[in-house]
Amino acid sequence: MPELPEVEVTRRSFAGRIAGAQVLCVTLGKPLRWPLGCEPAALAGRRVISVARRGKYLLIHLDQGLLLVHLGMSGSLQFAPDLEPRGKHDHFELQTSQGVLRLHDPRRFGAVVHARSLDDASAIKLLGGLGVEPLEAGFDPLGFHRALRLRRAAIKQVLLIGDIVVGVGNIYASEALFMAGIHPALRADRLSKPRATRLHGAIVSVLQRAVSLGGSTLRDFSSAEGQSGYFQLDAMVYGREGLPCRVCGTTVKAMRQGQRSTFFCPTCQKK
Template identity: 60%
Template sequence: MPELPEVEVTRRSFAEAIEGATVMQARLGKPLRWPLGREPQSLVGARVGAAQRRGKYLWLPLSLAGQGGGGLLLHLGMSGSLAFTAHIPEPGVHDHFDLLTDRGLLRLHDPRRFGAVVWSDSLHVEPAVKLLAGLGMEPFDPRFDGAHLHAGLRGRSVAVKLALLAGDIVVGAGNIYACEALFLAGIDPRLPARKLSRPRAERLANAVRGVLARALEAGGTTLRDFRDAHGVAGSFQMQAQVYGREGEPCFTCGTPIRRIAQGQRSTFFCPSCQKK
């Protein structure tokens, strides 16, 4: 599943090229998770604004002459990807949304169709406001620190890793990145969230930011089929300290990396370096 780094890498790979473009045609293929909310052809003539990201959602503003503004809220779901190309290939069976502009074609490819393209008149009205409700703080927001994380974890009896994955304290710490951040902070993923001390919460907040920053620099993680809008794969998986390394020696202490299941997701950790 594309996580925050992959979504941000995708945004960066097409945002500059499409900003200021004029929509020439729009096409909707098979139904996605939610309906578009307006006829695709009603987008023709719209001018594209600066693409933004909130959590794992992308917001593509569109200005429609005589109709005011609005935009498309996009989500890549479990297996989706966006491509931006000057060529206009015929859509394949898994190509479910096209936005053809005078700068190129933005296409959503989504084999499992858990992704979404939804029209909203702004980010502050339905349906956008409902879809974005409950999202935690952005990890690179200056306000995200140990104090914020500690306050969010207080009173939660679930394991600290599951609290990170919930996304209502901080967005972006998906399964891979939560495993890596907890290793970097030296925290056992099974530790009850409420037992994390303020100093350890500070270390974990720093680790979350550090891991996500490195993932962005590496172009995200490509375990199967993630590519940015120009078809370039990510390489963060080559830097993983624990994720996907069950039975292999810890790079720090040599202890074999363990894998357990938490919330139906695989958790990888070093039982010696990470303490409860």
């Protein structure tokens, strides 16, 4: 699943190029996770103002309303002056005066949803429960620690929920916990203030590095320019079960938490 770094890399790869474009038409393929929420023809003539991000959602702001785009499990966006004819897994296409934006999504768990504004019920339903952005100033160590003290679940699971800090998905939660030296099964409310502060810093550091490396391409992720990510080649524990820890040499282990694989070093990460 594309996580926050992949979504941010995608945003950066086309936001500047589509800004100011006029929408010519919208073409839909097979149904996605949620309906568009308006007639495609109603978007013709709108102008793209900017592209922002909230968690794992891309927000394409128009001169009237906005489009909320989620890449789901296997989605990716392309943006180019011309694209090949649509294939069977291309389910949304926004033709503009500056190029074509296309959502390719084989598993169809992604979505494009129209909202009249961020205060619209459809936007609030998707964005209202999201936590603070980890790469913005609102994510502070003390507030993070206070929120963790109210949670009795394992710290890895708390991070994945996304209502304290948004966008720390499976890959980057494993990596941040390793960097902070925290066992993924430790209860969140048992983190001391110093350990929560280390985890806060690790989350920011890991996500910033992932963005700089273009995200992670585990299967088929690419940016809107068709570029793959390389963070997975730099990972310390994720996907390295049975291999020696890059720090201490102990064999990296994996366990299941909430139907997701968690990777950790039993020596470097303590409860």
